[in-house]
Amino acid sequence: MRLIARYAKEREGTFEIVTVFESETQRETISKENPVIRTLAKKHPSAIWFERKMSDDFGIVIEDAFDKRPLLHQERFPKAIHPMQKAFQKNTLDFAEFTPYKYEAIQGDGVFQVSVGPIHAGIIEPGHFHFSQAGEDMLHQEVRHFYKYRGIEKMLEGKTLLEAKPVIERISGNESIAYQTAWRDIVCQAAGMELPLSLRKRHAFLLEMERIIHHLTDLGFIPNDAGFGAALAFASKLSEDARRQLQNVTGHRFGFDAIGFENKVLDISSLYDYLDGLQKDIAFFETWIMDIPSLWDRFDTTGILQKADVLKYDTVGVVARASGFSLDRRSEPFYLEHGFEIQTEQSGDVAARFKVRLQEVKNSIVMMKHFLEEDDTHIDIEKIKDGDYTAFAESSLGELFMNIEIKDGVIERFFVRDPSFMNWQTLHLMMPNNIIADFPLINKSCDLSYAGNDL
Amino acid sequence: MIQFWNKRVKEGILTEDTALDKELEAIKREIKENVKKKFAGSLAIRMVDSGSCNACEAECNALSNPYYDLERLGIYFVASPRHADVMLLNGLMTFNMTPHVLDAYKQIPEPKWVITLGACPVMEAPFEKTFAVKAPAADHLPVAHHIPGCPPEPLEIIRGLLEFLKKI
Numbered sequence: 001m002r003l004i005a006r007y008a009k010e011r012e013g014t015f016e017i018v019t020v021f022e023s024e025t026q027r028e029t030i031s032k033e034n035p036v037i038r039t040l041a042k043k044h045p046s047a048i049w050f051e052r053k054m055s056d057d058f059g060i061v062i063e064d065a066f067d068k069r070p071l072l073h074q075e076r077f078p079k080a081i082h083p084m085q086k087a088f089q090k091n092t093l094d095f096a097e098f099t100p101y102k103y104e105a106i107q108g109d110g111v112f113q114v115s116v117g118p119i120h121a122g123i124i125e126p127g128h129f130h131f132s133q134a135g136e137d138m139l140h141q142e143v144r145h146f147y148k149y150r151g152i153e154k155m156l157e158g159k160t161l162l163e164a165k166p167v168i169e170r171i172s173g174n175e176s177i178a179y180q181t182a183w184r185d186i187v188c189q190a191a192g193m194e195l196p197l198s199l200r201k202r203h204a205f206l207l208e209m210e211r212i213i214h215h216l217t218d219l220g221f222i223p224n225d226a227g228f229g230a231a232l233a234f235a236s237k238l239s240e241d242a243r244r245q246l247q248n249v250t251g252h253r254f255g256f257d258a259i260g261f262e263n264k265v266l267d268i269s270s271l272y273d274y275l276d277g278l279q280k281d282i283a284f285f286e287t288w289i290m291d292i293p294s295l296w297d298r299f300d301t302t303g304i305l306q307k308a309d310v311l312k313y314d315t316v317g318v319v320a321r322a323s324g325f326s327l328d329r330r331s332e333p334f335y336l337e338h339g340f341e342i343q344t345e346q347s348g349d350v351a352a353r354f355k356v357r358l359q360e361v362k363n364s365i366v367m368m369k370h371f372l373e374e375d376d377t378h379i380d381i382e383k384i385k386d387g388d389y390t391a392f393a394e395s396s397l398g399e400l401f402m403n404i405e406i407k408d409g410v411i412e413r414f415f416v417r418d419p420s421f422m423n424w425q426t427l428h429l430m431m432p433n434n435i436i437a438d439f440p441l442i443n444k445s446c447d448l449s450y451a452g453n454d455l
Numbered sequence: 456m457i458q459f460w461n462k463r464v465k466e467g468i469l470t471e472d473t474a475l476d477k478e479l480e481a482i483k484r485e486i487k488e489n490v491k492k493k494f495a496g497s498l499a500i501r502m503v504d505s506g507s508c509n510a511c512e513a514e515c516n517a518l519s520n521p522y523y524d525l526e527r528l529g530i531y532f533v534a535s536p537r538h539a540d541v542m543l544l545n546g547l548m549t550f551n552m553t554p555h556v557l558d559a560y561k562q563i564p565e566p567k568w569v570i571t572l573g574a575c576p577v578m579e580a581p582f583e584k585t586f587a588v589k590a591p592a593a594d595h596l597p598v599a600h601h602i603p604g605c606p607p608e609p610l611e612i613i614r615g616l617l618e619f620l621k622k623i
C-alpha cells in the first residue's frame with residue numbers, strides 16, 4: 001500500500017491525524033492534552049518527514065520515532081512554538097538561541113564530512129546537503145531543507161478558495177499550472193460542478209506545456225553538469241521558445257493565473273506549426289545526444305535507484321518511472337484517449353531519468369496536438385460548499401496531492417504534498433557507490449523542487 | 456556529432472529579427488559600456504534566493520540562454536559571495552534563510568551593492584506576512600536598486616541591471 005501523505009488537523013479538544021494511502025484514507029483522533037501517536041516510519045520510511053513536520057507544526061509527539069529532530073524549525077527557531085496550532089496567531093517571531101542540528105553522519109578512520117549549502121554555487125534554490133566521504137566516495141548523504149519555509153499552510157487559513165489562488169499558483173514556479181489544476185479540481189468539487197471537456201483539454205494542454213519547459217531545461221542542464229555545455233545552449237533555446245509560447249497563450253511566461261473557468265480563443269494553426277517544429281528539433285537533439293559516448297559514460301550506472309527502494313520509499317514521478325515503476329496520475333481514460341503513453345525505463349540511473357524526460361517531451365507534443373481546439377467556453381462557479389476536498393495532479397516532477405478543508409466558506413486547513421517531498425527522501429539512496437563529483441549530475445537528473453517541498 | 460556540424464553549416468547562425476531583438480541589442484551596448492567604465496569590464500553577481508517560488512531564478516538562468524547571453528557583456532553570476540560585487544536578492548526573506556542571507560552579505564568585499572529582484576523581497580507578491588517571513592529585505596540590508604516583476608522577464612532584468620549601472 002503506497003503512502004501518499006500523512007498530516008494533522010486541529011479540532012476542538014483533539015487533533016485528527018490523517019494518513020492517505022493509495023487505496024484508503026485512515027483517520028485517528030488523539031487528545032490535545034496528550035498528543036501522542038506511533039510512527040509509521042518502520043513500514044514506510046518516508047513517513048518520518050511527515051511526522052517530524054507534525055511535531056513542529058502542532059507539537060504532536062511521535063512516540064517511538066527513530067528520528068525526533070525538528071524538520072521545519074531550524075537552529076534559531078523558538079522551541080515550544082507550534083505555529084500551525086489555531087491559537088498561534090503571531091505574524092512575526094524573534095530569533096532564539098542557536099541550537100545545533102545533529103547531522104546523520106558516518107564516523108571512522110579517514111571518513112570526513114562535506115557540507116554544501118544552504119546557498120549553493122549557482123543560480124539555484126537554497127537547501128543543504130551533508131556528505132560523509134571516504135576520499136572521493138560518498139558513503140552517506142543527508143538532505144536537509146526547509147530554508148524556504150514560508151508558512152504557506154498557515155497563510156491560507158481563513159481565505160476563500162478564490163483568494164487563495166494567487167498564493168497557490170506561486171508555491172512552486174515550475175509547477176504553477178499543476179498546482180492550479182489541483183486547485184481547479186477542488187473548486188469543481190466544492191461547487192458540485194463538472195468541468196466541460198473543452199476546458200479540461202485546454203488545461204491539459206497548458207500542463208503539458210509546463211512539463212516540456214521543465215523537461216527541456218533539464219535536458220540541457222544534465223549534460224551541462226557532465227561538462228557538455230553545447231546541449232545546454234541547444235535545449236535552453238528550446239525551453240525559451242516554449243516559454244514564449246506559454247506567454248502567448250496565457251499572457252504569462254510561467255502561466256500564473258492561467259487556469260480559470262474561461263477559455264480564450266487561441267491561434268491554433270500557429271501553435272500546430274510551433275509543435276511541428278519542436279518535434280523536429282527534439283528528434284535532432286535525440287540523435288545528436290545519444291551519439292556522444294563520453295556523455296553516456298557519465299550517465300550510465302550513475303546514481304542508481306533500485307525498484308525495491310521506489311516501493312519502500314513511496315517515490316513518485318520521473319524518478320519512480322525511471323526505475324521501472326508505472327506510476328503516473330495521467331494513466332486515466334481522458335489522457336489515454338488523447339495519446340498518453342506512460343514512459344518508463346528500467347535501469348534507475350541518471351541515464352534512465354534523462355531518457356524518460358526525453359520520451360515524455362515527445363509524448364507531450366503528441367498529446368498537445370490532440371488537446372488543441374478552438375473554443376471559448378465560459379462557466380460560472382456556483383456556491384462553494386463546506387467540506388473536505390482532495391485533488392491530485394501529475395506535475396512535471398510527479399504526483400501532487402492537495403487537500404483543502406472548507407468551513408464557513410473559508411479555508412480551515414490547507415495541506416499540500418509536493419512530489420519532491422517524497423523524492424528528496426529517496427535521494428540519499430542514489431549516492432553510495434558514486435563519487436562526489438557525480439552528485440550534481442544525480443541531483444539534477446531528479447530535479448526536485450525546494451519551494452514546493454519547503455512550503 | 457557530425458549531424459550537429461552539418462546542421463550548423465546548412466542553417467548558419469539562428470537569430471530572430473524582431474523588435475525585441477533590436478531593443479535588446481541597444482540595451483546590451485549600453486550595459487557593456489557601463490560595465491567597462493564602472494566595473495573594469497566585469498560585473499560579478501551573487502544571486503541569493505531567500506525564499507522564492509523559483510520562477511525568479513528560472514528567469515535569471517534564462518539570461519544565459521542563446522537569446523540573451525548576458526555573459527558576453529561582462530556580467531557573470533558567480534558561485535561565491537567573496538567574488539561578487541553585487542548581491543541579487545530574490546524571495547521572501549524567510550525566517551530560516553535570513554541569517555544565511557546576512558552572512559552571505561557580510562562575505563562580499565566592499566564596495567558592494569544589493570539589488571532586490573521580483574515582488575517577493577519587497578512584499579508585493581500575493582504572499583502575506585506570516586511568522587516565517589522576514590521580508591521586506593530593506594529592513595535588513597541596504598538595498599541600492601529594485602527590479603520589479605513577478606517574475607521580471609529576462610528583458611526586464613536586463614533593463615533593471617542597466618538602470619542600476621546608470622544610477623551608481
Ligand code: SF4
Nearest residue numbers: 507508573574575606
Ligand atoms: S516575485 Fe513572484 S515569481 Fe519571483 S519568487 Fe516571488 S512569487 Fe515567485
